[in-house]
Amino acid sequence: MLKLYYAPGTCALASHIALEEAGADYTATRLDFKANQQQSPEYLAINPKGRVPSLETGQGVITETPAILAYIAQTFPKVKLAPLDDPFAFAQVQSFNNYLCATVHVAHAHKGRGYRWATEESSFADMKRMVPKTMAGCFELIEKGMLKGPWAMGEQYTICDSYLYTIELWLEGDGVDVAKLPRVADHMKRMSERPAVRKVMAQ
């Protein structure tokens, strides 16, 4: 039995949807970020980084979204959530997810988590002002090429899609006009109609 630790509105949603798509036998444990539960001694024993998601498996804990997503794809190979038999195609999946993780998510984080990288209120305000521009820049790359359509990697739905959808849900709050990104808007709509996504979002 897999156990996912998550908080609403975070990137943990990507792994949550992937578990559901895989038909995995799992439980989802919600952390209360307002009570700072992710920094509690109990949770730090699970994930010393104090972040979500964490995935508890029979062998131990996995952290970091791209690692969890690839693990789900590899342990449920029949569902074909990644091209496991082609290292180049698998690398494209990984490259996409790493861009979301290290560039797009990081750009988004400067809106509300500037304290990770600075100390002054003026810096936080400056960072916050730039988020609509940086996020729009990231999604211009996605719209114009990275998102092959209809799914991120083309005809085959993969672990890139739940991750992309998770970040697409942040766009409105980040000041990016999705109406100007027709392929991204189409992707969001397709994702919202998937039974696995509906089930997870209803929780």
Place this chain on the structure above:
Amino acid sequence: MLKLYYAPGTCALASHIALEEAGADYTATRLDFKANQQQSPEYLAINPKGRVPSLETGQGVITETPAILAYIAQTFPKVKLAPLDDPFAFAQVQSFNNYLCATVHVAHAHKGRGYRWATEESSFADMKRMVPKTMAGCFELIEKGMLKGPWAMGEQYTICDSYLYTIELWLEGDGVDVAKLPRVADHMKRMSERPAVRKVMAQ
């Protein structure tokens, strides 16, 4: 024939060392960052993100360090640069590399590339002041648990090691005292003695 695009002092070193360790047939093409060559139309056609590393393969281009490293491990399986037959162990490798990519490298980038996330000189100075603290925090986690020793994943040298070494080389410039991190210091020394590392560093 694989073709790596890199610039000195960047995270491309991790892939460069991994190619050498793998015994790959490759060439390394140096980009001139001072001339902003990474933003030239020629290079943007290879990597629209305008960053390094990029790895040209017979099938196309791969970007993002963790994706390139996993690709090298998968395409040179005999060298055993990752535990390819155990999805959980592979996920630990990926988790380690993702942490380096999305947290540690990002913390470091706030020293000289604050313009990615803000516009004011005062914000850049604020970010720069915090780098010794954030990098020390990251490396405390690495020293106290993530780095299993003697190599990142334990007894087996993996694709985590060249990536960790690449970032370890930034520590002095980032104001982190490596003498206070004995396991990290030992890892740096071991890495510096590997023939593949010596060969790449000599270039």
